[in-house]
Each structure stands twice: as C-alpha cells, then as structure tokens.
Amino acid sequence: MSLVNINEIHKYFDDLHVLKGVTLEVQEGEVVTIIGRSGSGKSTLLRTINGLEGIDGGTIHVDGHELVSSTKSLRELRLKVGMVFQQFNLFPHLKAGQNVMLALKVVKGIDEAEAREMALKAMEKVGLLEKFDVYPDQLSGGQQQRVAIARALAMSPKVLLCDEITSALDPELVNEVLTVVRQLADEGITLIIVTHEMRFARDVSDKVIFMHHGRVHESGDPKDLFNNPQTPELSAFIQSIA
Numbered sequence: 363m364s365l366v367n368i369n370e371i372h373k374y375f376d377d378l379h380v381l382k383g384v385t386l387e388v389q390e391g392e393v394v395t396i397i398g399r400s401g402s403g404k405s406t407l408l409r410t411i412n413g414l415e416g417i418d419g420g421t422i423h424v425d426g427h428e429l430v431s432s433t434k435s436l437r438e439l440r441l442k443v444g445m446v447f448q449q450f451n452l453f454p455h456l457k458a459g460q461n462v463m464l465a466l467k468v469v470k471g472i473d474e475a476e477a478r479e480m481a482l483k484a485m486e487k488v489g490l491l492e493k494f495d496v497y498p499d500q501l502s503g504g505q506q507q508r509v510a511i512a513r514a515l516a517m518s519p520k521v522l523l524c525d526e527i528t529s530a531l532d533p534e535l536v537n538e539v540l541t542v543v544r545q546l547a548d549e550g551i552t553l554i555i556v557t558h559e560m561r562f563a564r565d566v567s568d569k570v571i572f573m574h575h576g577r578v579h580e581s582g583d584p585k586d587l588f589n590n591p592q593t594p595e596l597s598a599f600i601q602s603i604a
C-alpha cells in the first residue's frame with residue numbers, strides 16, 4: 363500500500379463543497395506538488411492529511427492506518443505527518459534550537475540531552491547550526507522558516523507537508539528555503555507541497571496535482587503536465603502565472 367492513500371474524500375464548510383471526491387496516492391520517497399488557483403481546495407486537502415481538517419466522506423490512510431478523528435489516533439498520526447506552514451509559528455521567547463527541541467521533549471518525552479543532539483542534527487540539515495542559540499527575532503524570515511522545517515524534521519515524520527511555505531517571505535529569501543526543501547527531496551523524504559512556485563514544482567516534483575474547484579483536474583509527471591496540459595483549465599492556469 364502507498365504511504366498516503368486518499369480515497370474519494372469530501373469536505374464541506376457549511377454549504378461550501380470544498381473537496382469533491384479527491385483521490386490521491388503518495389508513495390514513500392515521492393515528492394508531490396499541489397497547484398491550482400486560489401480557493402481550489404489545495405490547503406484544505408493538505409490539512410486533511412494530518413487531521414487538521416476532518417472529512418465528510420471518503421477515507422485517508424497514512425502508513426497503513428486509517429485516519430479517524432479520535433484524540434489518540436490524531437496524536438499517533440501527527441507523529442508520522444509533519445507540517446510546515448506559511449507562518450513560521452516559532453516561540454519568540456525560546457532560542458531557535460529550543461524551538462526545535464520542544465516537541466521532542468513534550469510530545470515524544472525525549473530527555474534534554476538526546477533532544478539537543480537531535481535538534482542539532484536537524485538544524486545542521488537546514489544549514490543553521492550556528493544559529494542554534496539565537497532567538498527568532500534575530501533571524502531573517504527565511505532562516506525562521508528553515509528553523510520551522512528543522513522542528514518538523516527533528517520529529518522524523520514519515521511524510522512532511524508544506525503549505526505555501528515561501529508565501530510569507532520577501533522574494534530574495536524564497537530560494538534559501540526552496541534549496542532546503544530540494545535537498546530533502548534529494549534525500550528521499552516524502553513530501554507533499556502546496557506551492558505557487560511553479561518552477562520549483564516543475565523541477566523538484568515526481569508528480570504534480572492540479573486542483574480545480576475541489577477536484578483533481580489533472581495530475582502527472584511535471585514536465586508532461588506543464589508542457590502538454592490536457593485541459594483548457596490547466597492551460598489557462600499555466601498561462602496566468604507565466
């Protein structure tokens with residue numbers, strides 16, 4: 363079975379039918395990018411995968427376990443599914459390294475010394491070892507986002523979800539974050555990424571999903587999809603962002 367298996371899921375916000383029977387499989391080590399117009403349901407789809415949004419129909423399996431909305435099941439799920447958001451959400455009163463250590467200690471019950479070792483490794487992975495003892499307000503937005511990535515990585519998730527993680531950054535800081543994600547992809551980490559960075563989607567993904575009005579409208583190999591869109595909606599979308 364694939365690592366993430368989403369089968370015919372539906373999601374409503376009151377009367378608004380936001381996900382209309384979405385099916386998606388993600389294999390271990392795969393990098394999947396979700397693109398589409400604003401409001402097409404990309405973030406909602408991503409947020410269902412770690413239970414931040416419940417679903418109103420269909421099933422989601424992660425690592426062989428069905429996602430059900432009990433507290434215990436959600437807790438177990440969130441150990442497997444890491445997430446990085448548009449906003450970095452670092453605790454300002456904690457140094458960067460302590461931000462990375464926090465969930466290791468609180469959620470996983472790992473002792474201080476071991477959590478520190480793990481956090482050091484994660485900070486090294488995002489190229490910020492020398493910022494371990496620096497407070498977030500002394501870091502650039504790009505560096506803060508890299509700390510947020512380190513925080514998610516330190517938990518050794520089976521899959522990492524990235525929700526428009528460069529959208530809040532000044533343009534000159536986008537590349538340093540994308541470079542880190544690119545490295546993670548090269549290392550074989552399973553990634554599901556919502557992004558407006560089309561060049562990144564084209565270069566890094568194994569598979570691109572084009573969402574349109576709550577449905578997977580087209581999906582496939584990035585080069586095929588971008589060079590040879592099969593639907594007028596994807597064609598128009600690609601032209602609109604070119």
Ligand SMILES: Nc1ncnc2c1ncn2[C@@H]1O[C@H](COP(=O)(O)OP(=O)(O)OP(=O)(O)O)[C@@H](O)[C@H]1O
Binds near residue numbers: 380
């Ligand atoms: N918590 C919520 N309550 C009500 N409506 C919501 C909620 N979250 C999202 N929506 C609506 O659901 C639809 C899909 O939103 P979603 O954020 O998934 O789209 P998106 O494709 O990620 O858009 P964007 O690129 O702008 O982030 C939108 O119409 C949005 O207004």
